[in-house]
Amino acid sequence: MRLIQPRIAVVGAGILGSAITYSLAIRGADVLLLDEGPKPGCGVTGRAFGWINVINGTPGRASYALWREAVAEYQRLKAALPEALSDARPGSLVWKATSRETEQLAALHQRAGEDVELVKRSVIAEWEPRLRQVPECAVFSPNDLALDPTRLAGRYVAAALAAGASARFDAKVGAIETANGRVTGMRVSDRTLHADIIVMAAGNAINMLVSGLGIATGVETSPALLLRYACSTPVVTRILRCPRLEVRQADDNTLFVAKSYVENGAEDGPQAIGERTLAVMTDELDLPANVMLASADVGNRPIFADGLPRLGFLPQVNGLYIAAGHPGVILAPLIARLTAEEILDGRRTDLIPGPECVPV
Numbered sequence: 001m002r003l004i005q006p007r008i009a010v011v012g013a014g015i016l017g018s019a020i021t022y023s024l025a026i027r028g029a030d031v032l033l034l035d036e037g038p039k040p041g042c043g044v045t046g047r048a049f050g051w052i053n054v055i056n057g058t059p060g061r062a063s064y065a066l067w068r069e070a071v072a073e074y075q076r077l078k079a080a081l082p083e084a085l086s087d088a089r090p091g092s093l094v095w096k097a098t099s100r101e102t103e104q105l106a107a108l109h110q111r112a113g114e115d116v117e118l119v120k121r122s123v124i125a126e127w128e129p130r131l132r133q134v135p136e137c138a139v140f141s142p143n144d145l146a147l148d149p150t151r152l153a154g155r156y157v158a159a160a161l162a163a164g165a166s167a168r169f170d171a172k173v174g175a176i177e178t179a180n181g182r183v184t185g186m187r188v189s190d191r192t193l194h195a196d197i198i199v200m201a202a203g204n205a206i207n208m209l210v211s212g213l214g215i216a217t218g219v220e221t222s223p224a225l226l227l228r229y230a231c232s233t234p235v236v237t238r239i240l241r242c243p244r245l246e247v248r249q250a251d252d253n254t255l256f257v258a259k260s261y262v263e264n265g266a267e268d269g270p271q272a273i274g275e276r277t278l279a280v281m282t283d284e285l286d287l288p289a290n291v292m293l294a295s296a297d298v299g300n301r302p303i304f305a306d307g308l309p310r311l312g313f314l315p316q317v318n319g320l321y322i323a324a325g326h327p328g329v330i331l332a333p334l335i336a337r338l339t340a341e342e343i344l345d346g347r348r349t350d351l352i353p354g355p356e357c358v359p360v
């Protein structure tokens with residue numbers, strides 16, 4: 001029996017670090033969460049669209065099986081921590097340029113065992129009466145969720161604190177400290193904080209933090225754009241994704257649109273894309289007159305070349321654990337449970353590859 005618990009530090013209070021801290025804390029671990037920002041969700045998590053889904057995955061790929069597990073994990077989270085998902089909206093409607101393509105999309109996911117349904121024009125018109133251009137059919141995914149990732153990160157942290165974890169914000173980790181090949185702590189401001197195990201959940205900053213140890217994790221940066229529009233009335237109920245638009249609406253009526261993004265000068269900058277997207281939205285949806293672009297933010301998604309996340313202890317440094325990858329909001333509850341099981345019970349998953357770090 002272990003008498004003294006290891007001190008675990010989690011670096012990064014994005015969706016991954018917040019969820020991991022919660023999973024460790026409810027299992028009784030001694031855990032400290034650190035973030036350089038003033039509150040949870042200040043990194044790319046604060047710029048995420050918040051779509052928990054399998055429908056955007058590709059059946060047959062390893063990531064598809066992973067996404068299915070991850071969406072199922074949300075049901076467990078709902079049972080364990082109902083307040084975390086109290087404002088999540090269920091269901092999405094997806095359609096392609098032609099009905100044939102939409103039918104093929106539904107059939108593809110149904111063959112893979114997904115609970116999706118092809119719904120007809122009359123149903124779509126009844127469910128989403130503000131749609132101006134109602135398609136002949138759409139794929140309805142009843143188990144999808146639309147949620148606010150920052151709020152979820154905050155609720156994870158609140159529940160972790162209630163379970164005995166501690167957290168420090170405005171605390172930038174400058175370096176990882178090691179001795180004899182194992183973690184001893186971290187440099188925060190001009191102090192060293194002791195830790196036996198460090199979970200690196202710092203998103204895009206992971207490489208910078210581990211580069212001081214002479215290694216690189218292979219995490220890359222992939223930008224995407226989150227547009228927020230102030231709106232005074234309810235417009236859409238579910239997440240809608242059609243060839244020109246991916247939109248959801250929050251309880252305060254803010255409309256969220258996610259776009260891919262390539263840096264390409266002011267004309268194709270975030271603001272200009274936001275204004276053009278408003279014109280597309282006005283075409284697709286019966287909007288009230290006063291809808292306005294409120295913000296247009298680029299978020300840098302931490303991603304690996306094969307599209308899979310990475311989870312596990314670094315082979316080079318005892319006690320240093322990496323948790324990173326895309327799509328972090330979908331994966332967070334699953335990654336959190338798997339991390340806690342590996343660190344606390346020594347149970348290694350075969351669902352997610354371990355980090356393959358190379359010398360820099």
Ligand SMILES: Cc1cc2nc3c(=O)[nH]c(=O)nc-3n(C[C@H](O)[C@H](O)[C@H](O)COP(=O)(O)OP(=O)(O)OC[C@H]3O[C@@H](n4cnc5c(N)ncnc54)[C@H](O)[C@@H]3O)c2cc1C
Binds near residue numbers: 046171174201259324
């Ligand atoms: C437009 C857009 C739409 C998206 N839509 C979705 C979606 O619908 N579904 C989905 O699953 N994913 C989506 N994503 C991806 C998702 O945002 C990311 O996968 C996820 O947020 C990554 O979370 P994270 O916790 O790993 O990183 P982050 O949220 O970046 O968290 C890392 C944290 O580490 C902290 N940190 C960094 N360096 C230090 C340091 N030195 N010391 C202390 N703290 C530090 C940062 O402040 C930050 O809070 C989207 C992303 C974008 C941009």
